[in-house]
Amino acid sequence: MADLHGTVDDVRIGESPLQRFIVGILHPRSLTLTEPAGETEVGDDADQDAGTEVDADFDPGVSFAHMRKPSTIGLTAGVLDTVASLTVDVAADRYEKDESDSENVGWIRRPFGPLTVDVPLSAVGHGEIPLCEGLALRYVVRGERDGVRSVTLVLVNTFQEPSKGPRDPYCWFRPSMVVRIEGGGFADRRPRSAMHHMDRDELSGALLHRAQRHLAVGHGVAVDWEGGDRVGEVRTTFFPQHDLPLASASRDDVPSLDMVVLASGEYESPDTLISAYESRIDARQNNDLVTLEGLHAETAQRHMDEARRAVGRMRRGLGLLTSDPLVARAFRAMNTVMKMQRERQEMIRSGATGAPAPVVAQWRPFQMAFVLLNLEGLVDPTSEDRDLADVLWFPTGGGKTEAYLGLIALCVVHRRLRGAGGDGSGAGVAVIMRYTLRLLTLQQFERAAGLICALEVWRDTEPDQQEKEPFSIGLWVGQGATPNNVADAAKALRRQGRDTAADTGDPVQLLRCPWCGNRLTPDDYHADRRADQLKVVCPGEGCRFGGTNNLPVHLVDSDVYQNRPSLVIGTVDKFAMLAWRAESGNLFGRGQDAPPELVIQG
Known part of the structure; x- marks a missing residue:
């Protein structure tokens, strides 16, 4: 923080202040900028009068806080209409050339303040309080609404940008405002009447965050205050902090959702999970x-109704496990392969290779709830759930990826078991995962490849599945990351052998075998031009995906179009090109394949 903002200890610095500091600077006003002229009646709209709307009639200077080189900072706070005035402490620093420096590189800090000024609130209007040369405090006082007035305070650098020479002496560094109500407290800025104009999402947010205080908002800066029943002081800060409690996915009222137990066909724990959720709703x-x-009451009732509909969906999903043998088998297979995938993932993370150590593999309650919630819509083409898009939200590291990996496993296995498609093979693309960022796409590809390997091992143990099309995964991210065809892949691999950068994408996307953990090098990637296929063969001794076998991954576009992997992970730019790529229709059920049954947007 000190490197970005500086501190009061930076009394003398040996370089230009604008080169030393990058945060918390009020720049001089550009000569090409002009302020709105004339007096305008101050209205009741806090955002408009704060200058945060493009059509604001009056601008106390807030608009200059949003420029690349801001010349103002400010805040808008709510105060009871009985408050007569606000007390504002203003402080800032300037730097001047150190005339005693023989090398002419030194700068001396010239502090200003803290200076205390009073802002009257007795009348609606606006004004300006000069603080010193180059610095002023502007304010806007609005009429009361629901007994609360909205007041905007803006600290303005009134220096004009010099026509020549350095700008540093005309800048203010580390500006701050501390605003107090003597003997009183700030009030919530949210007008109660505004809720009548909110849509459903906004009403949900207002209900969920009703206990959070909206005492003030910053303009070009953050605002902070201490907790308590009454808040009598707010302050600006360029480095806001907030303690965010960690979310826990475990619950005492839900028994272990052990994957081994569920793979055996025992469903008591999911039933208890649903009952616990229903009890919580009650x-x-x-x-x-x-x-x-x-x-708030109407919105809360809507939330309860939606939660009860979720209970119904989970109950129907659980019911399918006892009424539909194919769904039950797919569910058991999901648990089997997810346990295998978990063991292999833990082994690879530890840096080990070979056979993994056994691990206790359990679903988190929200993960199993998500699977059950989507089960009916996934296996029943006539289900009304297919009109829904479910959002899975949990903090980073909480297990979102594992939840939809489980759903992917269930989907692709059930597709095979029921023989989807015109040829009854269940082949073709079953699931599409779409990501916005290529880096995130590649990270998820590594994890999903482990799941596909586990599905292949499961297929080996199922007599009625051994002769069917292998499960596989395809990476569909475009030439910038992977080659478009096998010829380009071969070219890129040859260049890697000569330590030359490729301009057609890098086919080496897996650096470790997702099954045994052995390191993969470009030598383990084989571009077979005759077969028009890029194969990745694990060098690990005894690996299921080594020797005459290869990893079930497709890394170039031509492979993806030709083999139509069970799971395709792509980026949005590829989907934008669908209309210009006729072969991309292969991924969406053209020919004998059934269309994809699950789309996941990451």
Whole structure:
């Protein structure tokens, strides 16, 4: 923080202040910028009068806080209409050339403040309080709404940019404002009447965050305050901090969702999970909803209704495990391969190779709930759930990827078991995962490749599946990351052998075997031009995907179009090119294949 912003200890610096500091600077006003002229009546819209809307009639200087070189910082706070004035402490630093420096590179800090000024709130209007040469405090006082007034305070660098010479002496560094209400406290800025104009999502947000205080908002800077029943002081900061409690995925009222137990066909724990969720809904309905009123109560009731519909979906999914033998078998297979994938993943993360050590593999409650929630829509083409797009939200590292990897495994196995498609093979693309960022796409590809390897090992143990099309995964990210065809892949591999950068994408996307953990080098990637296929063969001794076998991965576009992998992971730019690539129709069920049954947007 000190490197970016500096501190009061930076009394003398040996370089230009604008080169030393990059945060917390009020620049002089550009000669080409002009302020709105004339006096305008101050309205009731806090955002408009703060200059945060493009058609604001009056601008106290907030718009200059959003420029590349801002010349203002400010805040808008809510105060009760009984408050007569605000007390504002202003401080900032300037730097001047050190005339005693023989090398002419030194700069001396010239602090200003803290200076305390009072801002009157007795009348609606706006004004400016000169603080010193080059610095002023502007304010806007608005009329009350629901007993609360909105007040905007803006600290302005009034220096003009010099026509020549350095700008550093005309900048203010580390500006700050501390705003106090003597003997009182700040009030929530949100007008209650605004809720009547909110849509469903906004009403949900207002309900969920109703306990959060909206005392002030910053303009070009953040605003912070101490907690307590009454907040009498708010302050600006360029480095806001907030303690975010860690989310826990475990629950005491849900038994272990062990993958081995579930793979054996025992479904007592998912049933208990659903019952626990239903009990929680009842408790919120009976204890919490009765404390709400108005739109908050209506919104909370809608949430309860949606939660009960989710319970119904999970119940129907669980019911399919006892009524539909194919769904039950796919569910058991999902648990089997997910346990294998978990063991291999833990082994590779530890840097080990070979056979993995056994691990206790359990679903987190939200993961199993997500699988059950989507089960009916996944296996029943006539289900109304197919009109829904479910959002899976959990903090980073909480297990989102594992939840939809499980759903992917269930989907591709069930597709094979029921013999989807015109030829009854269940082949073709079953699942599409779409990502916006290529880096994230490659990271998820590594994890998903381990799952596909586990599915192949499972297929080896199932007599009725051994002769069917192998499960496989395809990477569809474009020439910037991977080659478009096998010839380009061969060219890229030859260049890697000569330590020359390739301009057609890099086919070496897996650096370790996702099954045994052995390191993969460009020598393990084989571009077979005659077969028009890029093969990746693990060098590990005894690996299921070594020797005459190869990893079930397709890394170039031509391979993906020709082999139509069970799972395709792609980026949005490839989907934007669908209309210009006729062969991409192979991925969407053209010919004998059934169309994809699951789309995951990451």
